Amino acid sequence: MFSVQTDTRLSLFEGLQPNELWKASKELGFPAALWKLPFSNEVKLLISLREGARKCQPELDKLSPGFLMAAFDRNGGDDVLFLEGDIILSFAEDLSIRQVENALGEEHPDVQKLVSLAESVSADTVSKTPVHYTVPGGASGSRERYERIVALAVAAIKQNHFKKVVLSRTKDLPYSDHFQPARAFYKLAKAYPHAFVSLVSLPEQNEMWLGASPEALVQQTSDGIFRTMSLAGTQKARNDAGDLIPRFDIRWGEKEIGEQALVSRYIVECFKKIRLREYTETGPRTTLAGNLYHLRTDFEVDTRALNFPELASVMLSLLHPTSAICGVPKAPSLDFLRKVEGYDRSFYSGFLGPAQVSGDTHLFVNLRTVRFKDGVATFFAGAGITEDSVPEREWEETELKCETLLKVIATEL
Ligand SMILES: C=C(O[C@H]1C=CC=C(C(=O)O)[C@@H]1O)C(=O)O
Numbered sequence: 504m505f506s507v508q509t510d511t512r513l514s515l516f517e518g519l520q521p522n523e524l525w526k527a528s529k530e531l532g533f534p535a536a537l538w539k540l541p542f543s544n545e546v547k548l549l550i551s552l553r554e555g556a557r558k559c560q561p562e563l564d565k566l567s568p569g570f571l572m573a574a575f576d577r578n579g580g581d582d583v584l585f586l587e588g589d590i591i592l593s594f595a596e597d598l599s600i601r602q603v604e605n606a607l608g609e610e611h612p613d614v615q616k617l618v619s620l621a622e623s624v625s626a627d628t629v630s631k632t633p634v635h636y637t638v639p640g641g642a643s644g645s646r647e648r649y650e651r652i653v654a655l656a657v658a659a660i661k662q663n664h665f666k667k668v669v670l671s672r673t674k675d676l677p678y679s680d681h682f683q684p685a686r687a688f689y690k691l692a693k694a695y696p697h698a699f700v701s702l703v704s705l706p707e708q709n710e711m712w713l714g715a716s717p718e719a720l721v722q723q724t725s726d727g728i729f730r731t732m733s734l735a736g737t738q739k740a741r742n743d744a745g746d747l748i749p750r751f752d753i754r755w756g757e758k759e760i761g762e763q764a765l766v767s768r769y770i771v772e773c774f775k776k777i778r779l780r781e782y783t784e785t786g787p788r789t790t791l792a793g794n795l796y797h798l799r800t801d802f803e804v805d806t807r808a809l810n811f812p813e814l815a816s817v818m819l820s821l822l823h824p825t826s827a828i829c830g831v832p833k834a835p836s837l838d839f840l841r842k843v844e845g846y847d848r849s850f851y852s853g854f855l856g857p858a859q860v861s862g863d864t865h866l867f868v869n870l871r872t873v874r875f876k877d878g879v880a881t882f883f884a885g886a887g888i889t890e891d892s893v894p895e896r897e898w899e900e901t902e903l904k905c906e907t908l909l910k911v912i913a914t915e916l
Pocket residue numbers: 669671718734735736737797826827828870871883884885886887888904
């Protein structure tokens with residue numbers, strides 16, 4: 504187990520706001536991550552006082568506190584990015600600092616540099632002129648391609664190549680120099696209390712990722728409880744008047760029930776592979792994720808009772824990529840994606856989240872996410888294709904998924 508002398512004095516950081524520290528770390532080229540766990544008001548900011556994120560294997564029980572970020576396609580186990588938790592700050596809802604974990608100490612020159620730059624970033628630099636952007640609707644060039652590959656996938660499923668594949672697409676929009684990522688993060692965190700909201704800056708890649716994920720991949724808390732979930736099946740959560748449809752009025756069709764059952768079965772198969780029978784399974788239940796409802800089943804294991812502390816690492820390597828983002832069976836559906844999807848998903852549908860922060864690990868699937876790079880905001884969304892899929896509806900589903908973020912941050916771009 505890792506042990507570092509951690510400085511927990513508030514003094515140096517007192518009065519600083521997350522957006523000031525965010526901007527300072529970006530300017531200094533330090534990788535950083537800002538996040539909020541589902542149903543929590545506490546926001547955490549992790550800053551890695553190093554030139555880049557290091558690469559590692561996600562052996563969760565052996566890691567020091569940090570933030571992991573993995574691409575969708577790990578090519579049989581490629582390393583994942585690890586943002587070292589040199590400084591981890593916890594902010595209350597009123598943005599005051601609740602806790603500081605500073606592994607380098609207040610005297611460290613990079614810590615001093617960061618704090619003095621953050622102090623000089625005045626909150627008044629926030630642009631007062633709102634940049635309005637009308638989200639374009641209707642058909643785009645890529646709609647045709649997407650619907651064509653959905654039709655191809657349905658044909659492949661009917662020919663028994665696989666049972667399900669999750670096909671994704673992107674949507675590009677420009678963003679202006681006035682764009683304030685930390686402000687967009689707070690808007691999302693407020694709009695989606697149930698989601699894992701995160702903002703990650705990767706200076707080496709010259710990109711930022713903002714997202715509101717509804718799907719936990721692997722969680723392990725300091726009391727030894729391991730959790731994962733199967734999440735699939737999608738329906739609009741609001742009627743045409745914009746009112747939330749009550750959860751209990753939601754009815755699911757055969758397509759969605761089957762699609763989600765495949766994900767649950769996949770998780771159970773992973774447990775079987777390691778001969779683990781002592782898990783609880785709750786669901787499926789209808790769960791809200793932004794502007795959408797999904798079907799969700801929760802799985803839980805007491806790793807202490809089983810004396811199995813490495814379960815989270817083992818399950819991570821078995822689960823990713825799950826059938827909620829790849830397909831069933833995994834190998835032929837992944838092969839189909841690599842050949843047909845036609846673009847690099849990068850970190851979309853990979854996983855990300857804090858590892859060993861206060862003894863807890865919370866890794867989420869990188870869904871409902873947008874990448875900011877070179878003036879282009881790229882939204883990513885996918886839909887589970889089964890033999891009952893209708894290409895037009897799947898496209899519309901991906902539009903709804905893009906809207907999860909767009910609705911909240913369009914005026915910020
Ligand atoms: C692949 C995505 O969502 C997954 C998670 C929930 C429901 C899904 C679905 O209904 O297809 C997807 O499996 C995405 O948001 O890009």
